[in-house]
Amino acid sequence: MRTSFRPSKKHISDIEKWLSEEWNSKKEGFITDWEMIPEAxxxxxxxxxxxxxxxxxxxxxRVYDEMAVFDIAEMKPSERGKRQAKKFVSDTLDYLRSQDVLVVKLYCSPQNSEGFWSKCGFQKFDIPHNDQINMYKTLVDELKPSKTKQKTQSDKIKLWDCEPHLATRNAPRWIWELEYKEDQKTLIKPIIFPAFYEWQVELEKIDKKITHKIKYFPIDISETGTFMIIDKLENK
Known part of the structure; x- marks a missing residue:
């Protein structure tokens, strides 16, 4: 078995053949989304x-800066259950990591695929106003939220799971204690976290606070869809 990231036209023909056979016999599979495959x-x-x-x-x-999305993933029906799929997913994640991707997300279709993706290390997360089973996997060692509520002198990123007009009534749900590299701007570990773009985020420094919705946050922050990715803090 070999994983290829530059498949041939013959490989596309192979896929079309067994997707068509699967649909004709079981009315299952992704032949209904066929146009996405040759386009990719x-x-x-x-x-x-x-x-x-x-x-x-x-x-x-698809790759968006530091985040990738799995749109479709399928194994030929006759090859399932042979412990090949997990290694294939791992190879693809390794390739994306080599392309500077930090996190990969997907939604489970069909829904019973959730168990497989969990075995591949993906975690479930909720998106407001979205009933799909959304999952993600970080590809690098990221900064985890603090587990203690003790006050410290370090800079912090605070995140609320609500919009600003509601955040005033609640404490932040997540807090990250920041550690910088020598330039005092780049984080030693990036923050990679599923977050709705309307939620409130705050940078707290010793001498000031900057608070806004994620999508308007006035620092060097990568807003990639449903993820807050911060690897460098540089005031604008």
């Missing part, structure tokens, strides 16, 4: 697992 192939957004030079699994993904 043309744009180098497709990883393929091959066996005897034939494609037996694929993942369609």
């Amino acid at each position: 192939f043309e744009e180098d957004r497709l990883s393929v697992l091959t066996k005897d030079e034939k494609a037996i699994a694929f993942i369609v993904y």
Whole structure:
């Protein structure tokens, strides 16, 4: 078995064949989303697992700066249950990590795939106004929220799971104690956290506080969809 990130047109034909067979026999699979697969192939957004030079699994993904999204992932029905899929996913995650991706997210379709993605190290998270089963996996060692409420002199990032007009009534739900590299701007470990873009976030320093919605936060912060990713703090 081999994972390829530059599959051939023959591999695309292999995938189309067994997706069509799956649909004709079980009315299942992703042939209904077929147009996404050749498009990903043309744009180098497709990883393929091959066996005897034939494609037996694929993942369609998109990359947004430091975050990637898995749109479609499927293994050929006759190849399932052979402990190949987890290694294939791991190879794809390793490749994305080499491309400076920090976190990967997906939603489970079908919903019973949640167990498989959990075994691959993905965690479930909720998005307001979204009933899908959303999951994510960080690809680097990230800064974890503090488990203590003791006051310290370090800079902090505080996050509320609500909009600013409600945050005044509640304490922040998560707090990160910041540690910097020598430039005093770049974090030793990045903050990578699923967060709704309307939630309130605050940077607390010894001499000031900066508070706003995530989507308007006036520092060097990467807002990538439903994730707050902070690796450098530089006031604007």
